[in-house]
Amino acid sequence: MPTEKIAVTTAAGHELSGSLELPTGLVRGAALFAHCFTCTSQSKAAVAVARALAREGIACLRFDFTGLGGSGGEFGRAGFATDVEDLVAAGRYLADRFGDKILLVGHSLGGAAVLAAADDLGFDRVAAVATIGAPSDVPHVLRRIEGDLDAIRAGTTATVSIGGRPFELSGEFLDRVEATDLLAEVARLRVPVLFLHSPTDDLVGVENASALFQAALHPKSFVSLAGADHLLLDARDAEFAATVIAGWSTRYLPLRDDWPMPEEGVVVRSGHGKFGTEVHTPAHRFVADEPRSYGGDDSGPTPYDLLLAALGTCTAMTMRLYADRKGWPLEGATIHLSHERDHEEDCEHALDGEDGQIQALHRRIAVRGPLDDDQRRRIVAIADKCPVHRTLEGHLHIHTRAED
Secondary structure: OOEEEEEEEOOOOOEEEEEEEOOOOOOOEEEEEEOOOOOOOOOHHHHHHHHHHHHOOEEEEEEOOOOOOOOOOOHHHHHHHHHHHHHHHHHHHHHHHHOOOEEEEEEOHHHHHHHHHHHHHOHHHEEEEEEEOOOOOHHHHHHHEEOOHHHHHOOOOEEEEEOOEEEEEOHHHHHHHHOOOHHHHHHOOOOOEEEEEOOOOOOOOOHHHHHHHHHOOOOEEEEEOOOOOOOOOOHHHHHHHHHHHHHHHOOOOOOOOOOOOOOOOOEEEEOOOOOOEEEEOOOOEEEEOOOHHHOOOOOOOOHHHHHHHHHHHHHHHHHHHHHHHHOOOOOEEEEEEEEEOOHHHHHHHHHOOOOOOOOEEEEEEEEEOOOOHHHHHHHHHHHHHOHHHHHHHOOOOOOOOOOO
16 A cells, blocks of 8 residues: 655644555545554554555554654653544544545554544544444553552652553653543444454453443444454454454445546546556446556556456456357366566656557466367367457557547
8 A cells, every 4th residue: 555654743742653554546535543552553453454444445544642653742741631632633634634524443542542532523523433442441551550650640750661661651641541531432422433342352351342332322333353362463353353444434434426437438547656546447446556666556456467357357258158158068267368578668668659569468278177179179269259359469549638
């Protein structure tokens, strides 16, 4: 996926560092991802969810909360209220840039933060909220802090350990964490909510999901991440959660009206990244790209891949039609196609106004089924009669007209 580096300025004046995962094709909406407590936007869950959403046409911003990763500010004085303020600032950036309502997604304490931020951001700007392993009470995170919290409450700034990493915390941080009634925030939500939680989560028990689900109004949904750990360290768990959220969110971020299907032919529209494009047929949409070695993002087939695919699929269909008409027991076919050409040289010739040349297309065909030798020979021979083959070898003229 194409990735754009983003900096969002907070109300406190410091910048939040983020990565905006963009769809290769057109953008149907935008999403904001909040990472887990003391994690960063580089966590497996953050990257997996953001890129899964981008594959569905949803631009997703994953960013570092105040004082973490590449973001400015002091983590030790921030606390939960600052996380919510960060989300509001980032959410407004997305809403202003992409328009319409945005999706909020949060992992662990980030999940609690997006539940609390929806109201502050404004329900008119929020399409839906999804959480992964979120606690039902924000002070729950204090149990992960190793240090003298009583001394910090008394006014002493001290170094504590969170997940084996040292952090400087102040009394202000603890006050901001302990002052939040998350269940009351959830009860005020007026947007669709999805809760994902593992029943074997040993950091934030699944009873937290039950409490959140009970407090929320419909429409609300729950998905069990059976066998997953809290941080989704297994890439398969992170991908599963990402796929579920991406599929669920498309219900609340519908395709835009300016994405019409053509009545005939094919429409190709520029997308994101250096070469990203989106292809629209009367009934289908898909993306095309170039490999990373040529400066693309490798998020879809190349133009020559599509050319070979057109020949290969037409070949398979023609052989099937021929065998069926003859009543022959063709069970299937495998066609391997390749081409000889210098891709970079072809493009350079085209830019210079010269004729590039595809030297040759190679096609290897294997047919399956209880066929005799004559049937096999005749089925393979009919491949040369397929419409795409005849078009490529015929006298083809391409007429180009500029439009406003």
